[in-house]
Amino acid sequence: MKLIRFGEPGREEPGVLLDDGRRIDASGQFHDYDEGFFAFGGMDALESWVADGCPDGEEIPPTARIGPPIDRPSKIVCVGKNYLDHAKEFGEEIPSEPVLFMKANSAWSGPFDDVTRPPGSKKLDYEVELAVVIGKTASRVSELDALDHVAGYSVFCDYSERTYQKEMGGQWTKGKSCDGFGPMGPALTPASQIPDPQGLRLWCKVNGVIRQNGWTGDMMNGVAFLVSYISRFMSLLPGDVIATGTPGGVGMGMKPPRYLTPGDSVICGIEGLGEMRQRVVEG
Incomplete structure (x- = not known):
């Protein structure tokens, strides 16, 4: 698992790049990969969500712009x-x-x-x-x-x-x-x-x-x-x-x-x- 963000500049949403190459939208579970995310256990929560199979996560469109991976x-x-x-x-x-x-x-x-x-x-x-x-x-x-x-x-x-x-x-x-x-x-x-x-x-x-x-x-x-x-x-x-x-x-x-x-x-x-x-x- 790796952290990615996608969308237009300044309006990116969080996602994950899975080991099998799929890119999954994580915005339904996480606001963004920002200071609060890292400070309050976001990495552990994200890893648990991925381990559970990314419930409710949809694949990111292949044409989506990839932004910087953190806010x-x-x-x-x-x-x-x-x-x-x-x-x-x-x-x-x-x-x-x-x-x-x-x-x-x-x-x-x-x-x-x-x-x-x-x-x-x-x-x-x-x-x-x-x-x-x-x-x-x-x-x-x-x-x-x-x-x-x-x-x-x-x-x-x-x-x-x-x-x-x-x-x-x-x-x-x-x-x-x-x-x-x-x-x-x-x-x-x-x-x-x-x-x-x-x-x-x-x-x-x-x-x-x-x-x-x-x-x-x-x-x-x-x-x-x-x-x-x-x-x-x-x-x-x-x-x-x-x-x-x-x-x-x-x-x-x-x-x-x-x-x-x-x-x-x-x-x-x-x-x-x-x-x-x-x-x-x-x-």
């Missing part, structure tokens, strides 16, 4: 330079502690939605990442207990406009937060199905050609450490998302750089979690 989170916390090869391809200093920045939650979008290149943008880039969804409030938790606070995992693409990020002063947020720059999906895989989040292959293809090909085990700071570390500085609420960094192979790191242009197709995938695809369109 828009209160915050998206991103980790920069968390893979050594990515840090090196930028030619910058290797961080001694995790580099944290925020992506505006208004960037939230679905796994198959178009990504719009902002007006005047010339340096649109891609970053495939493992997304961690928090299942219960984490505040100053130990690394030993950190994974107990994780609801599940998904595929995330941290789209970036490098001019805004690198050449316009200040912090990175302005280059990370354009509308549509935070697609996640196609589903949320419960943490119980991923015994080792550091044992997953992740990749990104642009126009069918592999650009990124890495392993989550290559993170300089693993998931348990990141949940514990971030919770020292802010409370992580149920439904919050941590984007854990990207391996080498981004457009900015190529020689010469190769940025995305309208018409390009970007596929991001993680072993066991699925793939999502965006088409680049002009803003």
